[in-house]
Amino acid sequence: xxxxxxxxxxxxxxxxxTVALLxxxxxxxxxxxxxxxxxxxxxxxxxxxxxxxxxxxxxxxxDTLDVNIGGVNLKPATEGAFIPEQDLIKLKSIFWGHNIKxxxxxxxxxxxxxxxxxxxxxxLIGTYFAQPLRYGKEEFTTGVxxxxxxxxxxxxxxxxxxxxxxxxxADVLVGTKLAQQxxxxxxxxxxxxxxSLHISGILNSGGAEDQxxxxxxxxxxxxxxxxxxxRRVAVSALTxxxxxxxxxxxxxMTPAMRDRWYCSPYANSxxxxxxxxxxxxxxxxxxxxxxxxxxVLSRVSGLMLLLTxxxxxxxxxxxxxxxxxxxxxxxxxVGLMKSLGAGNAAVVSLFLxxxxxxxxxxxxxxxxxxxxxxxQIGQSIFGSTIVVHPVVLAVVLCAAVLITFLGSVGAVRKAxxxxxxxxxxxxx
Amino acid sequence: MSRMQLLFRLLFxxxxxxxxxxxxxxxxxxxxATIATAAxxxxxxxxxxxxxxxxxxxxxxxVTKASGELTADELASIYxxxxxxxxxxxxxxAAASFPEGxxxxxxxxxxxxxxxxxxxxxxxxxxxxxALVGARVAEAVSHGGSWQVAYxxxxxSIMPRAVFHSGSDDDSRVYIPLKDFERLTGxxxxxxxxxxxxxxxxxxxxxxxxxxxxxxxxxKAVRQITQAxxxxxxxxxxxxxxxxxxxxxxxxxxxxxxxxxSVLERRKDFAVMKALxxxxxxxxxxFAxxxxxxxxxxxxxxxxxxxxxxFWIGRVNFEAAILPQPVLLLPILLGCxxxxxxxxTAPLRLLQQIQPAGILRGE
Numbered sequence: 132x133x134x135x136x137x138x139x140x141x142x143x144x145x146x147x148x149t150v151a152l153l154x155x156x157x158x159x160x161x162x163x164x165x166x167x168x169x170x171x172x173x174x175x176x177x178x179x180x181x182x183x184x185x186x187x188x189x190x191x192x193x194d195t196l197d198v199n200i201g202g203v204n205l206k207p208a209t210e211g212a213f214i215p216e217q218d219l220i221k222l223k224s225i226f227w228g229h230n231i232k233x234x235x236x237x238x239x240x241x242x243x244x245x246x247x248x249x250x251x252x253x254x255l256i257g258t259y260f261a262q263p264l265r266y267g268k269e270e271f272t273t274g275v276x277x278x279x280x281x282x283x284x285x286x287x288x289x290x291x292x293x294x295x296x297x298x299x300x301a302d303v304l305v306g307t308k309l310a311q312q313x314x315x316x317x318x319x320x321x322x323x324x325x326x327s328l329h330i331s332g333i334l335n336s337g338g339a340e341d342q343x344x345x346x347x348x349x350x351x352x353x354x355x356x357x358x359x360x361x362r363r364v365a366v367s368a369l370t371x372x373x374x375x376x377x378x379x380x381x382x383x384m385t386p387a388m389r390d391r392w393y394c395s396p397y398a399n400s401x402x403x404x405x406x407x408x409x410x411x412x413x414x415x416x417x418x419x420x421x422x423x424x425x426x427v428l429s430r431v432s433g434l435m436l437l438l439t440x441x442x443x444x445x446x447x448x449x450x451x452x453x454x455x456x457x458x459x460x461x462x463x464x465v466g467l468m469k470s471l472g473a474g475n476a477a478v479v480s481l482f483l484x485x486x487x488x489x490x491x492x493x494x495x496x497x498x499x500x501x502x503x504x505x506x507q508i509g510q511s512i513f514g515s516t517i518v519v520h521p522v523v524l525a526v527v528l529c530a531a532v533l534i535t536f537l538g539s540v541g542a543v544r545k546a547x548x549x550x551x552x553x554x555x556x557x558x559x
Numbered sequence: 560m561s562r563m564q565l566l567f568r569l570l571f572x573x574x575x576x577x578x579x580x581x582x583x584x585x586x587x588x589x590x591x592a593t594i595a596t597a598a599x600x601x602x603x604x605x606x607x608x609x610x611x612x613x614x615x616x617x618x619x620x621x622v623t624k625a626s627g628e629l630t631a632d633e634l635a636s637i638y639x640x641x642x643x644x645x646x647x648x649x650x651x652x653a654a655a656s657f658p659e660g661x662x663x664x665x666x667x668x669x670x671x672x673x674x675x676x677x678x679x680x681x682x683x684x685x686x687x688x689x690a691l692v693g694a695r696v697a698e699a700v701s702h703g704g705s706w707q708v709a710y711x712x713x714x715x716s717i718m719p720r721a722v723f724h725s726g727s728d729d730d731s732r733v734y735i736p737l738k739d740f741e742r743l744t745g746x747x748x749x750x751x752x753x754x755x756x757x758x759x760x761x762x763x764x765x766x767x768x769x770x771x772x773x774x775x776x777x778x779k780a781v782r783q784i785t786q787a788x789x790x791x792x793x794x795x796x797x798x799x800x801x802x803x804x805x806x807x808x809x810x811x812x813x814x815x816x817x818x819x820x821s822v823l824e825r826r827k828d829f830a831v832m833k834a835l836x837x838x839x840x841x842x843x844x845x846f847a848x849x850x851x852x853x854x855x856x857x858x859x860x861x862x863x864x865x866x867x868x869x870f871w872i873g874r875v876n877f878e879a880a881i882l883p884q885p886v887l888l889l890p891i892l893l894g895c896x897x898x899x900x901x902x903x904t905a906p907l908r909l910l911q912q913i914q915p916a917g918i919l920r921g922e
Contacts, residue, residue, distance in 0.1 A: 150817075187726075196664075197664075197731040337780060415694075417726035419680075423615040433876040441597055452586045
């Protein structure tokens with residue numbers, strides 16, 4: 132009997148049920164889309180902030196001071212200490228190795244460049260552009276192209292030679308200022324330290340590199356006769372914004388706290404782990420980047436959280452108003468049931484069962500629609516997918532049932548409070 | 560009873576007798592107006608609010624002169640263009656040497672301003688000294704107290720006031736007050752670090768104005784910062800716009816459904832009016848007037864509530880209130896009323912095709 136009532140109610144009131152279902156589905160797709168976007172926005176903005184470049188810098192502990200004025204390096208290449216290039220792969224071996232998004236080694240020296248118009252003094256900088264590397268089974272490429280995404284090259288990026296190319300000059304980049312001042316162009320040949328080089332592109336970095344020659348690391352090591360040497364490494368790591376816990380002194384923590392600190396991707400715990408893997412290296416946070424990105428990140432995530440809350444509240448209000456309206460309209464039905472002898476419990480259970488069926492169906496439809504919307508937003512704005520966590524489905528279904536119940540209960544009680552005779556006469 | 564009085568009575572009674580139905584419609588309009596107002600208010604102010612958070616990144620423009628010094632006139636025009644919100648810090652650099660011969664870069668600048676510009680650096684305050692000392696320099700001169708640096712024949716004694724960590728080249732530098740620097744080296748500032756406040760577009764404008772005002776100097780944006788700022792601010796704006804568009808459209812659909820269904824519920828009212836001799840025009844007008852009144856009331860309430868939400872979000876998230884935008888009031892009122900009119904008059908056309916008698920019989 133109960134099932135039949137339920138079934139007939141859906142069969143005979145298709146329009147009403149569709150409106151209610153639509154309202155729930157719309158509300159829940161808002162909830163799904165906003166939760167998914169709000170949940171993922173932190174990661175997405177964090178990726179965007181990686182365009183700030185490296186946030187950690189490695190230098191040899193034994194190194195002498197840098198003597199660098201106006202982008203010109205006055206320290207001789209032979210002075211000071213170096214980091215062995217082959218050790219750099221150990222960066223990937225640390226606990227948070229996956230968060231090391233990339234690194235770029237640098238080796239530079241002030242050199243005399245012989246060009247067609249005469250001799251120029253400028254910095255020669257060696258680095259990785261997009262060097263393929265292998266750590267265990269993982270293959271990845273790293274270099275300035277990913278670490279310093281604001282570097283722009285007109286022409287071709289040089290390849291990362293493993294050794295001098297046979298029978299031809301090695302490709303290099305020339306900074307835009309240096310090229311302008313000395314009339315260098317793509318395709319020209321220059322000579323440094325008796326080795327001839329071919330300009331494959333003009334680099335515009337907006338920084339000191341605009342007045343330098345930038346070449347593959349192994350070429351520069353060869354010219355400077357410093358095999359395997361690296362002076363500085365810029366590391367771009369995905370980090371968790373510094374909070375009060377991260378500011379505590381790790382040496383004063385209890386073992387449990389220290390484990391938690393070590394296993395959180397804070398900049399200082401990653402720096403500590405790099406120092407463990409490379410003991411002769413000093414790791415500094417590039418504070419300008421590291422200290423500020425957390426602030427920006429928390430602003431954006433906070434904004435999305437508040438907007439999500441507002442949207443969820445609005446969706447809940449819309450859904451419960453729609454549910455209340457459909458039930459109030461059915462006062463006559465309630466009156467009829469009661470005059471035929473149905474108890475309050477029977478009426479309430481029928482209405483709430485209907486409501487929960489509607490909520491489950493609407494919630495499912497809404498979840499699918501919302502996930503599609505979130506995907507679309509992610510693709511069009513960030514060019515990457517926003518993943519909707521399956522747990523959101525459970526949350527959305529629960530929320531749908533809860534909201535429809537809240538909307539229904541008041542309305543059902545109100546519908547029952549009328550005298551059946553009055554309702555059936557149509558006077559209420 | 561005049562026609563006008565009858566009309567008001569019908570409108571008022573229709574809402575009063577079925578308070579719940581009127582309330583549902585009112586709530587659905589108010590929700591649409593609230594979300595639309597809140598989202599648009601935040602959106603219009605977002606660029607400025609978020610750009611403030613990039614203040615901590617320090618200088619975003621660097622002015623350098625390849626040869627010679629920045630003249631008083633040039634500095635004056637930099638100060639003018641940076642404006643009262645911006646920061647300008649003239650700096651001079653020179654390579655000095657320690658007594659044992661190792662080189663160190665010494666910078667001359669207003670030390671208070673340097674600290675203010677680079678809020679991200681961490682400073683360890685020392686005794687009363689005259690210099691800000693980079694962490695690597697402090698490590699290299701491991702003995703505390705003061706030490707000497709020489710520039711040519713001139714010698715100056717350095718006493719750290721604070722040791723700082725920056726993670727940049729500055730860790731290998733010592734900064735002393737500009738006056739002391741000029742006395743030591745005779746060199747005047749040739750570089751100015753500039754912090755331009757504002758939106759990405761304002762910064763671009765300031766850079767082009769600086770370039771044209773200073774033809775002999777090189778004006779460079781610190782591209783990593785300006786680029787990240789543009790990316791983050793732009794993407795955040797788009798995500799706020801996209802997600803609020805989704806929410807507003809969906810809630811609008813739900814509002815349309817509520818209005819349509821409430822009109823369809825009232826087919827008996829419709830039929831009685833027609834049976835009593837009302838023309839299609841009169842009935843349409845009555846239903847439309849009711850919908851418009853509800854929408855007007857709902858959207859005014861929604862505008863007030865939405866402005867309140869935007870204000871609150873500004874307070875909570877940006878530590879500065881986001882003020883209501885009066886410009887938004889009219890579009891939101893008109894939009895809601897138009898939507899309500901469409902939603903309530905469309906089903907009437909459907910009803911007009913049925914004989915009133917049929918509806919009253921319950922067909």
